[in-house]
Amino acid sequence: MTQSKRMSPNTSNVLAVIMGGGAGTRLFPLTKERSKPAVPLAGKYRLVDIPISNCINSNLKRIYILTQFNSASLHRHISQSYKFDHFSGGFVEVLAAEQTPTSTSWYQGTADAVRKNLTHLLNHDFEYMVILSGDQLYRMDFRRIISQHIDSYADLTIATLPVTRSEAQSLGIMQINEERRIVRFVEKPKDPALLDSLQLDRKAHARLGIEGDEDFFLASMGIYVFNRELIVRLLDNAHADFGKHIIPAAIAECRVFSYIFQGYWEDIGTIGSFFDANLDLISELPRFNFFDMSSPIFSRPRFLPGSKINGATIDHAMVGDGCIINHATIRRSIIGIRSIVGANSELDRVILMGSDYYESQASIMENELIGKPRVGIGQNTRIENAIIDKNARIGDNVVISPANKPEDADHPLYHIRDGIVIIPKNGVIPHGTTI
DSSP states (O other): OOHHHHHSOOGGGEEEEEEOOSOOGGGTTTTSSSOGGGSEETTTEETTHHHHHHHHHTTOOEEEEEEOSSOHHHHHHHHHHOOOOTTTOOEEEEEEOOOBTTBOSOOOSHHHHHHHTHHHHTTSOOSEEEEEESSEEEOOOHHHHHHHHHHTTOSEEEEEEEEOHHHHTTSEEEEEOTTSBEEEEEESOOOHHHHHHHOOOGGGHHHHTOOOSSOOEEEEEEEEEEEHHHHHHHTSSOOOOIIIIIHHHHHHHSOEEEEEOOSOEEEOOSHHHHHHHHHHTTSSSOSSOTTOTTSOOOOOOOOOOOOEESSOEEEEEEEOTTOEEOSOEEEEEEEOTTOEEOTTOEEEEEEEOOOSSOOOHHHHHHHHHTTOOOSEEOSSOEEEEEEEOTTOEEOTTOEEOOTTSOSSEEOSSOEEETTEEEEOTTOEEOTTOBO
16 A cells, blocks of 8 residues: 555545434434434534535545435435536435345344445445444544544544543443554443543543543544445344444454544434534534534525514524514524514524425415414414424414423423423414413
8 A cells, every 4th residue: 555545545435324323212203204314403404414514525425325214304305405417426325225135124223224235335336435323413524534544554443532431421432552443342331440441541642632631531423434345244244233243343353443533523312412402503602613614514405585584683593594583582592494483472492493385375374264373483472492393383372381391291282302392393283372
């Protein structure tokens, strides 16, 4: 291998595979009718836009997305968003779970999903496969991890994140030697003595470029770079999952290295983490910056009109395209595309996902006759600490708040998870309702 090849990775020899996620039960009811990567984010994006954009910004133009559960809306979003020209050789394509002569079962885990699609993946000429999650919020230049992978003659490189002791107990923790080679992996270590043995040597912080005075542990980010031959060999078995089965076996047998990433990274696994990650975006200095045009986040171009604000009071909020906001008060909230907010309504710490369409006047009048609110937020309504999913109809004089309610609850009209009220997609909250 030449020095020039090690210094400048050939990204045309890299194939990216994004995992479409399982049933997403911890994000219910947002995943009731859609897969995790298709969950709306920041008023106009979907979660899957993050890894796809990271790939495009890293000049990785051959991207597969493996899907299984509730994948229709994800397929539609991908087909309407990502189109390369005929001459670039690039693509973003969905590989859905399928029955074959050798397999009639669903994906049993992340490794099983890749295994069942190897026949399609190996049709491409690539040296390295980058495997990513479809439900994480971060910004990374994958050329750096690929460059380190090549330079260290690694068989497998795993992106890791320095985390504190409290965070380490819920993540997969790696232990490395002086070469950054991974020598040990423990999934969600709880025992204090075990945690102590996995702690990163403080003397190594400066050498590894890690900032901070706390005790740090290296957590797996679920981002992997495999050599082509290795991924084929490691999947020649019945093991279902990368984190539980494939990675521990690889560490024992192969050259597995850690790429240390320092930056914002959030695994959007629960309603609480989803809610907090979204609301952080409206802070004056958000940890994830959608305004960084050196590596933009791409999504579907919708060609909507600019939002119309009719005398509203808006403080620390993000407003998507095509909204009509009347004389309302909006604080610390995200207002999604095509949202309609009625006069004298108050929204505080609300993620309003917006709508997939504008309701016609005929539809509005027809629904009024049967007492059904129009799509959007009605008048004189107060909402706090809530997620309002797409196409929801919230009536006039409605109150929605998790105050004095259990952390988790289910009701025909709404759900509560992690102390946050969720109105499901296409939900209807009649006029005058108090939740």
